[in-house]
Amino acid sequence: MxxxxxxxxxxxxxxxxxxxxxxxxxxxxxxxxxxxxxxxxxxxxxxxxxxxxxxxxxxxxxxxxxxxxxxxxxxxxxxxxxxxxxxxxxxxxxxxxxxxxxxxxxxxxxxxxxxxxxxxxxxxxxxEVFREQRMTLPKDKVEPDAASLERIAMEREKVQAVFAAFTPKRLWSEPFLVPVEGTITGAFGSKRILNGQSRNQHNGEDIAAALGTPVKATNDGIVKMVDDHFFSGKGVILDHGLGLYTMYFHLDTTAVKEGDHVERGQVIGTVGKSGRATGPHLHWGAWLNGSRVNPFSLTTLPLEKARH
Ligand SMILES: [Zn+2]
Missing domain, CATH: 2.60.40.10 (Immunoglobulins)
Structure with missing residues (x-):
């Protein structure tokens, strides 16, 4: 064409x-x-x-x-x-x-x-300029067996159900926090090639930190999911209302349960390397009304007018 x-x-x-x-x-x-x-x-x-x-x-x-x-x-x-x-x-x-x-x-x-x-x-x-990342991982983490594929499909369905339930109220009023102190790897949107095979764009940002470092809620919200996923490991999804969700994965431990109301800065878990991770880091993701966005973008918004 x-x-x-x-x-x-x-x-x-x-x-x-x-x-x-x-x-x-x-x-x-x-x-x-x-x-x-x-x-x-x-x-x-x-x-x-x-x-x-x-x-x-x-x-x-x-x-x-x-x-x-x-x-x-x-x-x-x-x-x-x-x-x-x-x-x-x-x-x-x-x-x-x-x-x-x-x-x-x-x-x-x-x-x-x-x-x-x-x-x-x-x-x-x-x-945006997205990087290309080549990684070599154990074969069973790149080519899951039939039982693992079934588990992965169920995990995906559960996450989609969380995103489909819309809370018609803004639950936050203060600016958004970076959830953990560490090294930002710039992995948002990167095109990953695992063991030579192309994979979907990386849908979050990774922050490398020591095992056990506390992970904080970026803002007020409700815990909508606490689970342990094949690829993403132990994770928490927070609902901040009006279609905004933030995700915290590869955790070592979780400190909240589904239905909990959390406050901005509250510890929701600790940094780990659960799931398919090569070292301890937080996978931080954000989903906003159907868009996969860089969660760091939330932390630089001019929100002074939204505090009422
Ligand atoms: Zn990640």
Whole structure:
């Protein structure tokens, strides 16, 4: 298939121009984000610049006391919450690590008592540079037998069931913490080649630390899963509400049980090398409304307005 690049970029520019015009003729839309942005002369941001695997903090200032705001990005539902400031709503928007680099709209449906309006924010997704990691592991950890494959399928189903249950309330109000002190390996999104065979992109970040180092909850939430997985070892999944989950794997011990409410900074387990791990480290993952995102992106969000 041949691709006409000039035509593609012309289409891109036309789309951007369309959004610029749309925003000029509609009420002011403020949008804040963690990293770069392009404000116009009035300080309003028209295009949010993002990278694969990033989390953005998006805010909308809306007139007339809307009842609720729900966004749509790709086929994902993005719930907004009131920040406590009059007319201001915010959302965490996840860019999946495999989202195609492109510019597309975050469409926010704004519900009033007697009407519905739509706001569109352009989001420009740039590619992230992911590493390639080659590793040699014992054969039974790369090519599991039939019984192990059955176990792996069941574990996956259970995790998917956890993600499918949506808590319609934001459970956190403070900034997100890094769960363990250690060496960040930069493994998020890396393309892994195990014993010469290609595997899925690595869906979390690894932090190397001594065996037994305490692992803390990144923020307030509810324990939705405590389990021992074939590949990921002992793990905990926390639900922070509004479709955000964080995962902590390869633990040596766990210190919480399913259903527990945990506070930001509470110790939930210790660093280990359970499952398929070559040394003690924490596998830290985050799942946000259908997107696999880099959990470190949560720790740099400008959340001062969300603390109410
Ligand atoms: Zn990992």
């Amino acid at each position: 041949s691709v006409n690049l000039p035509r593609l970029s012309a289409a891109c520019l036309a789309l951007l121009a369309l959004y610029a015009v749309y925003q000029l003729v509609t009420p002011v839309v403020h949008a804040d984000m963690a990293s770069t942005s392009r404000p116009d002369n009035h300080g309003n941001v028209r295009v949010l610049n993002a990278k694969q695997g990033q989390v953005l903090y998006v805010t909308l200032s809306l007139p007339g006391n809307p009842l609720s705001v729900v966004g749509h990005f790709h086929n994902r539902r993005i719930p907004f919450f009131g920040t406590g400031e009059e007319g201001q709503f915010a959302a965490l928007l996840g860019i999946d690590m495999a989202d195609e680099p492109n510019t597309l709209g975050l469409k926010a449906e704004v519900s009033y008592a007697d009407s519905m309006r739509q706001r569109v924010i352009a989001v420009s997704v740039a590619p």
